Amino acid sequence: MAVVTISFGVVGPAHAQGTPRQPDVQHGAVIAAQGTAAGAPACAQCHAFNGGSDGSGAFPRIAGQSTSYLTQQMSDFISGVRTNAIMSPIAKALSPEDIADVAAYYAGINAPFPPLARASAALIQRGEQLTKVGSAAKNVQACDNCHGPGGIGIPPAIPYLAGQYAQYIAFELKMWQRGYRRNSPEVMFMIATKLDDQDIAALAAYYQQVPASDQTTASK
Amino acid sequence: MAQRLKPVDVVTVGVGLTGSLTALELAKTGLKVVGIERGAPRYTVPDFQSPAIHDELRFSIRKGMMQDNVKEAVTFRNTSDQTALPIRRWASFLPGTGLGGSFVHWNGQSFRFQVADFIYKTHIEQRYGKKFLEACGPELTIQDWGVTYAELEPHYDRFEYLCGVSGKAGNINGQIQPGGNPFEAPRTREYPTPPMKEPYFGALFRKGATDLGYHPYPQPSANLSQPYINPEGLTLQQCVFCGFCERYACEHYAKASPQTIILPVLLKNPNYELRTNCQVLRVNLDSTGKKATGVTYVDAAGSEYEQPADLVLITAFPLNNVRMLLLSGIGKPYDPKTGEGVVGRNYTYQTVGGPTVFMDESINVNPFMASGANGTMIDDFGGDNFDHSQLGFIGGQYVGAIMTNGRPIEFHPTPPGTPKWGLGWKQAVARHYNHTVLIQQHGTSTASRLNYLDLDPTYKDAWGQPLLRMTFDFPDNDIRMSQYIADKVVEIGRAMGGKTVVRGGTKRPYSTTVYQSTHNCGGALMGDDPKTSVVNRYLQCWDAPNVFVIGGSAFPQNGSYNYSVTIGALTYWALDAIKNLYLKAPGPLVQA
Numbered sequence: 042m043a044v045v046t047i048s049f050g051v052v053g054p055a056h057a058q059g060t061p062r063q064p065d066v067q068h069g070a071v072i073a074a075q076g077t078a079a080g081a082p083a084c085a086q087c088h089a090f091n092g093g094s095d096g097s098g099a100f101p102r103i104a105g106q107s108t109s110y111l112t113q114q115m116s117d118f119i120s121g122v123r124t125n126a127i128m129s130p131i132a133k134a135l136s137p138e139d140i141a142d143v144a145a146y147y148a149g150i151n152a153p154f155p156p157l158a159r160a161s162a163a164l165i166q167r168g169e170q171l172t173k174v175g176s177a178a179k180n181v182q183a184c185d186n187c188h189g190p191g192g193i194g195i196p197p198a199i200p201y202l203a204g205q206y207a208q209y210i211a212f213e214l215k216m217w218q219r220g221y222r223r224n225s226p227e228v229m230f231m232i233a234t235k236l237d238d239q240d241i242a243a244l245a246a247y248y249q250q251v252p253a254s255d256q257t258t259a260s261k
Numbered sequence: 262m263a264q265r266l267k268p269v270d271v272v273t274v275g276v277g278l279t280g281s282l283t284a285l286e287l288a289k290t291g292l293k294v295v296g297i298e299r300g301a302p303r304y305t306v307p308d309f310q311s312p313a314i315h316d317e318l319r320f321s322i323r324k325g326m327m328q329d330n331v332k333e334a335v336t337f338r339n340t341s342d343q344t345a346l347p348i349r350r351w352a353s354f355l356p357g358t359g360l361g362g363s364f365v366h367w368n369g370q371s372f373r374f375q376v377a378d379f380i381y382k383t384h385i386e387q388r389y390g391k392k393f394l395e396a397c398g399p400e401l402t403i404q405d406w407g408v409t410y411a412e413l414e415p416h417y418d419r420f421e422y423l424c425g426v427s428g429k430a431g432n433i434n435g436q437i438q439p440g441g442n443p444f445e446a447p448r449t450r451e452y453p454t455p456p457m458k459e460p461y462f463g464a465l466f467r468k469g470a471t472d473l474g475y476h477p478y479p480q481p482s483a484n485l486s487q488p489y490i491n492p493e494g495l496t497l498q499q500c501v502f503c504g505f506c507e508r509y510a511c512e513h514y515a516k517a518s519p520q521t522i523i524l525p526v527l528l529k530n531p532n533y534e535l536r537t538n539c540q541v542l543r544v545n546l547d548s549t550g551k552k553a554t555g556v557t558y559v560d561a562a563g564s565e566y567e568q569p570a571d572l573v574l575i576t577a578f579p580l581n582n583v584r585m586l587l588l589s590g591i592g593k594p595y596d597p598k599t600g601e602g603v604v605g606r607n608y609t610y611q612t613v614g615g616p617t618v619f620m621d622e623s624i625n626v627n628p629f630m631a632s633g634a635n636g637t638m639i640d641d642f643g644g645d646n647f648d649h650s651q652l653g654f655i656g657g658q659y660v661g662a663i664m665t666n667g668r669p670i671e672f673h674p675t676p677p678g679t680p681k682w683g684l685g686w687k688q689a690v691a692r693h694y695n696h697t698v699l700i701q702q703h704g705t706s707t708a709s710r711l712n713y714l715d716l717d718p719t720y721k722d723a724w725g726q727p728l729l730r731m732t733f734d735f736p737d738n739d740i741r742m743s744q745y746i747a748d749k750v751v752e753i754g755r756a757m758g759g760k761t762v763v764r765g766g767t768k769r770p771y772s773t774t775v776y777q778s779t780h781n782c783g784g785a786l787m788g789d790d791p792k793t794s795v796v797n798r799y800l801q802c803w804d805a806p807n808v809f810v811i812g813g814s815a816f817p818q819n820g821s822y823n824y825s826v827t828i829g830a831l832t833y834w835a836l837d838a839i840k841n842l843y844l845k846a847p848g849p850l851v852q853a
Contacts, residue, residue, distance in 0.1 A: 177306040180496060180525075186311045186512045187501065227499040231488055 062138070064108070069146025072139055081134035084143060087127075091152040098208030104152035109197035111144035117224045124221050154204045154253065160246035168247025171240060179235045184244060187228075192248045204252040207245035214241045263557055268569035269293040269534075272556055274541045274585055275577030277362020278825070279811040279832045281519040281527055283574050285493075286836045288532040290844070295534045295568060297558055300359030302537045305520050309510040317670045321508045326366045328356040328578070332723035335580060339734040339770045340711065341597055347720050347728060353773040354610075354781055355508065356578040360537060361519040363578055363779060364825065368507040368633030368665055369483035369516050371426045372822035373417050373830070375446045376410040377645050381818060384645065385655055397655050398738045400709045402607055404817045407789040407798035410446050413830050416837070418449055420829035424517035425489035425497050428452035428481030442478040444640035457486045457500070462626050462698045463637030466662035469757030475639040480661060482634035483517035483825075493526045504666040506633025516633070536560070542724060544573050544589040544808060553591075553808045559724060571847075572807050572839075575785075579814035583608075583714045583784035584729040592785075592795050592804045595713050597732075603795045605714035607786050608733060609819040611778035612658060612743045612767045615702035616750055618759035619676050625695050628667030636663030636701070642746045643821040644705065654741040658704025659821050660750050662757075667694070674699070676761050700754060702746055702765055706782070708818040709736045714784040734771045743767035780824045785814035789851075797851040799838035800831065806849045811835055 073090060076083040088094045092104025103111060117123040118132035135143070159165070172192065175183040185192065187199050194201030202210060216222040217233035236244075270292035273280040284294045303309070319325040328351070336345035357363035377384040382404050385394055394401065430451045431441025456479035459467070467477040484500040491497065500515040514521050527533055538561035545554045545567065555569035575582050586592055586604050595606035620626070638661025640646055649655055666672060674697040675689040717730040747766030754762035788794025791803040800815055802808040811832050813824050820827075842850050 174310055175306040177304060180305075180514060182306065182498075182512055182514060183310040190312055227487055228501070231496075231498060 062141070064141045064145035065138075066142065066146050066149060068139075069142035069144070072135075072143045073146055077135065077139060079134050079136070081131050081139070084147075088147070089152075092147040092150045093152040093155065094206070096155045096157065096206075098206035100206075101209040102152075102205055103147045104150040106148060106200055107194070107196035107198075108141075108144045108148040110200045111147060112140055113224075115140045115144065122222075122224045156253070157206075157249060159250055159253075160207070160242075164243050164246045165250060167239075168243035168245070171244045172247055176240075179240075181232055181235050191251050202248040202251075205248055207242075207249035210245035210248055211241045214245075263565040263567040265567045265569065268555070268571075269295050270570065271295070271572045271574060272297060272568055272570035273574045273576045274544070274556060275299070275362060275575070275581065276360055276519070276535060276537075277357070277576065277578070278364035278519060278829065280362070280574070280576035281523040282829070282832050283576060283811060283836055283839075284533055285523055285527045285530070286840065288527065288530040290840060291532060293532050293534075295536060295570070297539045297541055297556065297568070298360055298535065298537045299540045300537065302360045302535070303365075303510070303520075304360075304524075305510070305512065305514055309512045309520075311512050314509060314512050315503070315505050317668050320366075321668065321671055324351050324355060324508070326357050326359065326508065326510070327351050328358045334720070334722075334728055336717040336720050336728050336730045337773050338730070338732055341732050345717060345730045345732070348773050352775060353771075353777050354779045355776075356580060356779065356781075360535070361510075361524070365510045365518045365520065366508050367483075367516075367518075367779075367825055368823075370634040370663075370823040371421070371424065371428070371481040371483045371826045373446055373448070374410070374820045374822060374827050375444070375644050375646075378820040379406045379408060379410050379413070381405060388645070389650055389655075393650070394655065397653065398707070398709070398736050400711055401655075401736060401738060402708045402710050403655075404607075404708070404786075404788055404793060406817055407787050407794070408831075408834060413827075413834055414447075414449065416833035417826065417830040419833050420826060422453050423491050423493070423522050423829070424483045424826075425453045425485050425491055425522075426481050426483050426517075426826070427454040427457050427486035429456045429479055431478060440478065442640050443476050444643060444646045452481060454486050454489050457482050457484070457632060457635040459637055460627075460630065460635060460664070461624075462628070462662045462664050463635070465620075465624070465698060465757045466637045466700065466753070469753045469755075470637075470639050472756045473753060475641045475753070477637050477639050480634050480636040480638050480663060482632065484511070484515050484632045484634055485517075491522055493522065495522055495525055497521055500632050502630050502632050502635070504629050504631040504668060507665055539566075540724060541585065542588070542726065544575070544585060544591060544805075546590065546805065550590070551805055553805050572809075572843075575808065575810040576812065579781050579784065579812050580714065580729055580731075582810050582812050582814040584716070586785055586795065586802075586810065587714075587716050587729070588726055591802055591808060594715055597710060597713055600710055603786070603791070603793065605784050606793070606795075607708040607783040607817055608712050608714045608731065609706040609708050609782045609816065610733065610735075610771070611706050611780040611819055612656075612704045612735065612739050613702060613777045614743070614767050615660065615700040615765040616747070616754050617674055617763045617765075618698040618700060618754040618757060619674070619693055619761040619763075620696045620698060620758060621760055622692070622696055624758070626664070626698060627695065628664050628672060628697070631664055631666050633665045634663070636661040638663065638701075640821075642704075642749060652741075652745060654738045654745070656705030656707055656739065656742045657821055658702045658743065658746050660703075660746065660753065661701055662698050663701045664699050677763060698754075698757065698759070700750055700765070702743065702750055703778075703823070704742065704746070704821045705739070706819040707736050707738050708783065711736075735767055735769055740767055740769055780813065780819060782813045782816040782819040782824065785810040786817045787815040788817060791853045797849075799842075799850045800835040801838075801843070801850050803849075803853055807847065809835055809839065
């Protein structure tokens, strides 16, 4: 079984009064494993107990994604600016405290990356170019400008993409294009609409294999 | 021996803001235009992408985007009885180089000048009398521009819409608008995009300034608040507040620069040709000395070329515009002893420097979450917005909490008494980094007969040509002005809740070793009289009608505000005259 490390998020200096509620990571773990009495199913059914999900790419990897980002997505599923047939009802079944706890739980996990089939070298190379340099022809900047070098993320606001499942990245970019995801109309919507299917496949393939290629480099 | 190239209609010396804008407009009319740029070509993709573009050591400390002063420096002295020495490391001002020029590394602070600025001498004399100006300083040589605000308004409007400037109008056709700057010159419509979000330091300033009865407003910004498609069909993106505007290029397509608002269209125009890494040595004149025949330049391989052209547009950085005239022998150089001659006359700068406000530890400023122009400010002390009759000086400054970055190498505010290094310094930086607000005072620079630009008698550039020599110190008038406002701004700092407020204000002597402003103005100034100006009201040389000198070099003196948008408006103004008057009947547009 994977080693699960849990760390507590630091929420700024404690003040004499109005101390914000500290997330309860153990309660978050319970929700992840068992769901809630109010009817939310166990997160682990799809995202796995370590947040690495099942490797099919149908469900995103959420391990180590920032508490703030995960919480924001859940509230966006509730408000409807992000819609998903599975996640929207689940988000609505969770209380704000439940969401804070389970987000803090998954944010604290350092889960391993499962071995996955690699896309063609040419596709990965095209993806690397887009993510590191952008496209002058399309007026698209490098993804790494916001998502960090190699897509490691710039928490708390910007999610990591390194090691994210290609199928999920591609799916979400199409959700932006088609208006099902509207929680970054000024940035991600604008960029997604400039990308074609080939661009999307390339950058998704590149980001998925980043952790694997890092390990290869390290072992040399 | 220079190789003579095929003649073209127009050549621009420099391809920054004014060089690309003029080229675009003239190439559209069918003229063959060649742009000659001394620096390298560079584009948002691939050259401005992160993480390399956020290299603070390379760009902020080592001035990676600036004129290479190993090849081409400026010599400096405070007064004409001193010997000028070359500035070997840029600090006070930062002339850019490379495609896009200084309009790539600017901060995006996007102001119009005020109505009175363009008729400055007339206005001051009418309001306070001729003796008042004399009493402020007999050396002062302010003058009118020869163009009025009303004439420039449509060109300001057009340039703001080219850039997509984010702001809130304060005065539309004379109607004061809530939320905007009530001192703003009247505009015909709103800004193209809404103002930037107000950061916490801006909100603190807004509260302090409001409590004292001043009129805070959001700083107009060319780093955009939302995506925008400009009239050339180019899309700008939303600023993400990364805090790397000044001294950097924008990787997000969010800052108006030639790369984002002009060049993609210009470079596709078959009438345009760009030549980079080419150093223009001089504008060539015919045997009469009154008509330009083109330019001579050296390419990166060291080969010399003569590019004949019917129309020569000098569109470099203001200092280099003046130097190009002096190197080419166009116009009579200014002589400070006699007051005669014009080229190099009325060199002016900017009076800057406000207080540092140290806040309580409960106030988290987050200075790294910043953009180049998202301040909150007041114009109550700008220009001639307040009564000077009992003050003994002319001019003014805008005041605002304008924090453009919290970058680790450059930003570590510490209060007086802090050790300069070691543990005590480190502890003070950790204590104050996130709890300090910088307030900017930024204002007029009054022209003086003592301040000017000429060619250095000793030092030469890499091509063997004399360097530009700058002789400059702030007139006493400007010191009195800045110090008067400094007292007022300390009160704002206290009203914001500052625990310690370290007073600002400009002091003498002017030093080139501390960054102040890259708003170098004048030296090829515009006006109605060839005895006191280099170019006429259309920026056309009095002494060579087929040469136009476009940029901040045309300012007779500097106003309160950052000058880029006024340069853009002047460029459109000059282009209007070139297209509608000059091209139909080449010759002087104003009779001397």
